[in-house]
Amino acid sequence: MRIEPIAQNKLLILYLLNSINIQLSELQILRVVTEKNWLNYFDMKECMFELVESRLVDQRETLGGTFFVISELGQNTLGYLKKELRSSIRKSIDEYCEKNRADLRLETELFADYIKIDENEYKVMLKVLENQIPVFELTLVTYSQSSAQEFIEKWKSVAPTIYKSTFFTLSE
Numbered sequence: 001m002r003i004e005p006i007a008q009n010k011l012l013i014l015y016l017l018n019s020i021n022i023q024l025s026e027l028q029i030l031r032v033v034t035e036k037n038w039l040n041y042f043d044m045k046e047c048m049f050e051l052v053e054s055r056l057v058d059q060r061e062t063l064g065g066t067f068f069v070i071s072e073l074g075q076n077t078l079g080y081l082k083k084e085l086r087s088s089i090r091k092s093i094d095e096y097c098e099k100n101r102a103d104l105r106l107e108t109e110l111f112a113d114y115i116k117i118d119e120n121e122y123k124v125m126l127k128v129l130e131n132q133i134p135v136f137e138l139t140l141v142t143y144s145q146s147s148a149q150e151f152i153e154k155w156k157s158v159a160p161t162i163y164k165s166t167f168f169t170l171s172e
Contacts, residue, residue: 023067
């Protein structure tokens with residue numbers, strides 16, 4: 001059976017979501033498929049819209065934003081049509097997922113934002129999430145918007161270390 005290019009693209013996204021086995025944001029999906037030259041922006045957007053509309057992909061609103069996972073219907077559909085996706089693409093997706101799963105998961109498990117509370121005073125909220133439930137929260141006050149933004153950027157790289165260190169220090 002030969003399937004249309006748009007169906008191939010949808011199948012590629014379903015296979016990616018199934019192989020990665022974690023929820024991904026639209027930006028993460030876009031980064032993966034464009035980085036590997038599997039799809040361009042417009043094809044990915046069209047496919048994501050149609051996959052969500054047809055309930056092959058579930059869209060979840062969380063504290064950290066909107067995320068996507070393959071639905072049970074999507075898994076069943078993939079089971080029937082997986083062989084229509086070239087084995088070289090499947091292998092490439094599997095290798096990418098194995099290599100990058102931990103980093104992608106970490107991106108979805110960190111939350112950082114700030115709000116202005118007074119003139120030159122910003123509340124920075126930093127969180128580590130597990131299954132979209134905060135397991136560690138840190139709130140700081142900074143005195144410039146630029147320092148609030150710097151804290152948010154740095155959080156992405158230091159969060160695991162701070163969380164582990166705090167956990168072990170408190171559990172001693």
